[in-house]
Amino acid sequence: xxxxxxxxxxxxxxxxxxxxxxxxxxxxxxxxxxxxxxxxxxxxxxxxxxxxxxxxxxxxxxxxxxxxxxxxxxxxxxxxxxxxxxxxxxxxxxxxxxxxxxxxxxxxxxxxxxxxxxxxxxxxxxxxxxxxxxxxxxxxxxxxxxxxxxxxxxxxxxxxxxxxxxxxxxxxxxxxxxxxxxxxxxxxxxxxxxxxxxxxxxxxxxxxxxxxxxxxxxxxxxxxxxxxxxxxxxxxxxxxxxxxxxxxxxxxxxxxxxxxxxxxxxxxxxxxxxxxxxxxxxxxxxxxxxxxxxxxxxxxxxxxxxxxxxxxxxxxxxxxxxxxxxxxxxxxxxxxxxxxxxxxxxxxxxxxxxxxxxxxxxxxxxxxxxxxxxxxxxxxxxxxxxxxxxxxxxxxxxxxxxxxxxxxxxxxxxxxxxxxxxxxxxxxxxxxxxxxxxxxxxxxxxxxxxxxxxxxxxxxxxxxxxxxxxxxxxxxxxxxxxxxxxxxxxxxxxxxxxxxxxxxxxxxxxxxxxxxxxxxxxxxxxxxxxxxx
Numbered sequence: 278x279x280x281x282x283x284x285x286x287x288x289x290x291x292x293x294x295x296x297x298x299x300x301x302x303x304x305x306x307x308x309x310x311x312x313x314x315x316x317x318x319x320x321x322x323x324x325x326x327x328x329x330x331x332x333x334x335x336x337x338x339x340x341x342x343x344x345x346x347x348x349x350x351x352x353x354x355x356x357x358x359x360x361x362x363x364x365x366x367x368x369x370x371x372x373x374x375x376x377x378x379x380x381x382x383x384x385x386x387x388x389x390x391x392x393x394x395x396x397x398x399x400x401x402x403x404x405x406x407x408x409x410x411x412x413x414x415x416x417x418x419x420x421x422x423x424x425x426x427x428x429x430x431x432x433x434x435x436x437x438x439x440x441x442x443x444x445x446x447x448x449x450x451x452x453x454x455x456x457x458x459x460x461x462x463x464x465x466x467x468x469x470x471x472x473x474x475x476x477x478x479x480x481x482x483x484x485x486x487x488x489x490x491x492x493x494x495x496x497x498x499x500x501x502x503x504x505x506x507x508x509x510x511x512x513x514x515x516x517x518x519x520x521x522x523x524x525x526x527x528x529x530x531x532x533x534x535x536x537x538x539x540x541x542x543x544x545x546x547x548x549x550x551x552x553x554x555x556x557x558x559x560x561x562x563x564x565x566x567x568x569x570x571x572x573x574x575x576x577x578x579x580x581x582x583x584x585x586x587x588x589x590x591x592x593x594x595x596x597x598x599x600x601x602x603x604x605x606x607x608x609x610x611x612x613x614x615x616x617x618x619x620x621x622x623x624x625x626x627x628x629x630x631x632x633x634x635x636x637x638x639x640x641x642x643x644x645x646x647x648x649x650x651x652x653x654x655x656x657x658x659x660x661x662x663x664x665x666x667x668x669x670x671x672x673x674x675x676x677x678x679x680x681x682x683x684x685x686x687x688x689x690x691x692x693x694x695x696x697x698x699x700x701x702x703x704x705x706x707x708x709x710x711x712x713x714x715x716x717x718x719x720x721x722x723x724x725x726x727x728x729x730x731x732x733x734x735x736x737x738x739x740x741x742x743x744x745x746x747x748x749x750x751x752x753x754x755x756x757x758x759x760x761x762x763x764x765x766x767x768x769x770x771x772x773x774x775x776x777x778x779x780x781x782x783x784x785x786x787x788x789x790x791x792x793x794x795x796x797x798x799x800x801x802x803x804x805x806x807x808x809x810x
Contacts, residue, residue, distance in 0.1 A: 284306075287305045288305040291305040295545075298541065298693070298703050299650075300545075300692065300707075303690040303692070306687055306689070306690075307568055307643065307688070309564070309565070317567065324560070324713075324718055325552040328710070328713055328717070334358075337724045338722070338724045338725050346361070347513055347517035348709075350521055350542075351542040351543040351546060353365040361512075368521070371507065371522075375526070379420070391447065393421065393422065394422045394444050394447065395423045395531070396423075397453065398462050399461075401600075402514070402517070402519070403515055403523050405589075405592055407524050408593075410527075410528050411531060411533075413701050419531045420530065420532045421531055423530075426468075428465075429461050431468070445476055446476070449484075449504075452465075452486050452487070453523055454492070455488060456488075456492055457493035459733075460733070480501075481498075481503045482504065483504070484501075485503060485506070485507070486503055486505070487522050487523055488509055489510075489511060495508075507522045508522070514724060520539060525539075534698040535698070536698075537697065537698030538701060538705075540698075540702065541698065541699035545707050559708075560714055563714035565643070565689055566643075569643040570617060573615070574617040575641075576641055578618065580619060580621035580645045581622070581645065581647065582621075583623070583648055583670055583673070587647055587696060588623050591620065597709065601716060602712065603615065604722065607721050609720065613721065625674070643688060645689045646691070647692075647704075648691070648692040649694075650694050651694055652670075691704070746777055746781065747791075749764060750807040751809075752807070753805075754808075755792060758794060759804065760801070760802075761777055761778045762801070790810050791805060791806075792805065792806045792808050794806075
């Protein structure tokens with residue numbers, strides 16, 4: 278174990294500080310050797326060059342032959358064409374103008390007055406980013422109370438609607454889907470649309486679309502006369518879309534300073550363009566991640582923000598890191614099975630939850646503490662003589678970090694002065710760039726997601742199987758039931774008997790016309806028939 282003096286020197290050697298943002302990155306408690314730093318220098322030279330090419334408009338997603346331009350969102354002058362720069366500026370202006378008109382009542386519900394609530398319907402980055410920013414920055418008395426539908430869970434949708442209660446007629450609905458055909462937001466839209474119609478409310482008079490120009494959703498919104506349509510450019514991916522209309526519109530509608538978020542991200546982008554490992558905070562994170570997991574993701578990333586308002590940061594990072602880095606093959610087609618698993622909640626709550634295992638159990642992780650220096654607005658009372666609750670929180674962080682290090686558990690500390698739009702924008706930009714650097718170092722494409730697409734295709738196969746099974750079942754009465762294996766054979770799916778069984782079980786549980794008889798603990802013995810509803 279290094280002595281206190283040596284650790285203090287290492288802390289000073291590896292501490293990064295950004296004076297404009299008041300942000301620190303400390304990787305000194307990650308046990309990497311100088312030899313690794315020297316070994317990775319060529320990889321970082323390549324990573325810096327790759328990032329320069331990305332920002333210049335290189336095709337970064339060969340699967341879709343598109344650029345990846347989230348960095349242009351906070352600095353349109355970097356865009357590779359004047360048309361894209363103009364598009365970005367106009368989108369920010371349109372968000373600001375629309376939010377102002379909603380707040381003043383210039384755009385209002387059909388019966389007059391003002392909108393009071395906002396339902397956002399999205400999935401993945403279209404939900405996680407806006408949720409994180411809302412939790413972190415929304416004012417206590419927001420102009421619109423936000424609600425999220427981010428799943429195809431019928432009971433979850435019902436819970437959201439029940440919270441709105443009798444304010445549905447003053448509730449704006451924002452549907453986010455780049456393609457317009459992604460099942461989850463489409464399903465959420467159709468569910469909410471049905472609820473509005475059931476209450477004799479004209480859904481288009483409450484609806485806003487955020488989607489790709491000319492998409493299925495865009496065409497529907499135009500044909501039905503929705504309140505507004507905001508285009509999503511094809512060069513912004515879902516997990517890096519928070520600083521596009523996807524995230525800026527719901528933030529602005531809640532009264533959050535979107536210019537502050539953009540300014541913080543822009544400032545961090547400048548800092549993370551510095552082509553020097555030791556003075557680039559995102560490069561330092563990428564180095565630490567590589568060192569901890571031997572460049573193979575052998576250790577998980579545990580994220581512990583020590584501030585209630587940053588509770589959802591770990592969930593946001595989960596998608597950003599895992600969808601970007603979790604790849605079966607590298608850029609040369611080699612099987613590499615890359616990725617870094619991310620989980621976390623908040624401190625000091627987790628000191629009474631899973632930190633016990635982190636301290637004494639399997640050492641398969643490194644920890645990232647997110648520290649916020651400013652305790653609260655106003656003066657804190659003393660809990661003990663000379664000690665406040667904020668002192669305790671700071672002490673818990675420092676103590677946990679030390680206790681973990683003493684037992685050979687590594688950690689990073691990212692420190693911000695306070696949770697503001699500027700610092701939140703900076704955190705988003707910091708981790709976006711760190712992911713890009715790490716992907717370059719380990720030679721994977723951070724900007725595509727073939728595994729997600731595979732899951733969507735597999736789900737479509739199941740739904741087609743359901744349609745075939747129901748069509749075959751109709752006409753099979755209770756007097757002439759068949760086994761599940763017989764039904765599977767009838768629809769030419771003898772090798773999908775288990776899937777057919779699970780489809781039928783779900784339909785039976787929801788009283789959808791399928792009747793299962795027999796011993797439920799013995800699926801192979803069950804008989805299935807159809808009853809018209």
